[in-house]
Amino acid sequence: MLEYLFEQYNNYPTHEIILEITAVIFGLFSVWFAKKDNIWVFPTGLINTSIFVFLLWKWSLLGDMMINAYYFIMSIYGWYHWTRKKDNVVEFPISTMTMHEKKLSVFIFLATIVFVIAVYIFFDKFTHWTSYIDTLATAIFFVGMWLMARRKIENWIFWIIGDIISIPMYFVKGYSFTSIQYLIFTIIAIFGYLEWKKTLNSYNQR
Template identity: 60%
Template sequence: MIDFLFSQYNGYSTLFLWLEIIAATFGLISVLFATKNNILVYPTGIISTILYVYLLFQWELIGDMLINGYYTTMSFYGWYLWSKKKGDNNDIVLPITKMNNKEITQGVVIFLITTLFVVAIYHFFNKFTSWVAYVDTFTTGIFFVGMWLMAKRKIENWILWIIGDIISIPLYFHKGYTFTSFQYLIFTIIAFYAYKEWKRNLTNKI
């Protein structure tokens, strides 16, 4: 069983192994903070995504690298939005809410633009050599919208994370990155819990 799960790490760089473990660990910590609606989701997430940008560049996984580069940028944006306060009571400017019709349309547009952009990049680098590349374009679109919704504190972000995470579990294992696959497995479990927590928070404010 151990060989089945980790045999792909035979001959793997020790540095890359530890960087993957550290990146996955900080990614999990970040999602746990997100579950609690805690702004520390962003600094911990930035550490994870920056490490993954480097690793994915080394692994030549262009789509995944773009996702994490975008995560890093959106994390700074989300950090700024979540830290804004107003009034004498220092109330949060950006509470948890549901998407409106305009935001649904914007989300669809972001998904389509992202998917088309990744398709163009994959064609340029001749990466459409297996079914994995086609799945990558789909999950990239999902995660781009999910991160945008999280920055805006929209509860629907967790639905997209759940979909993308479930797809990513076997995808990363197939690519040979077991620790990252495990990370997405735990992400999926946490995302279900987080959706319930955010929904409870939203219901209590209505």
């Protein structure tokens, strides 16, 4: 079983394997901190995404590469957004999406799909069915990251859907460590949603 999962790494450079494992570890830390509504979600996420931008370019997964570049930028924005306080009280606690944010989410989703398709066509990278799945996952994750930076509970729904899509995509492409990472992400995201829901309910009861 282990040989089947990891045999594709026989031909990979050692430094890429080490980088992938390092990125996975920091990615897991980041999602765990997100689940706990902890500000460390952003610094650990910055390390994870910067490594994956490099690796995904080499793996020709341009959509996911752009996801991670976008994550990097949104992590800086989220870090600032989460730490804003007014009269020593957090200005933006966990909340649900407004109608305006729902409309913006649809716009981000559609705009991302158009943009990623244009990038794939420009670089002539529509060479495998995973490229089309990658395009869909990219749009889902773009919305999820934007909502997480704004501390909206619905971000977890987008993470769960995107993670489930990514598990087989990375496995088929031969990146087992990353595929396993997304499996673990899915589990943490489910618990993250439940934990944020509990916190949101406690806010509403005050």
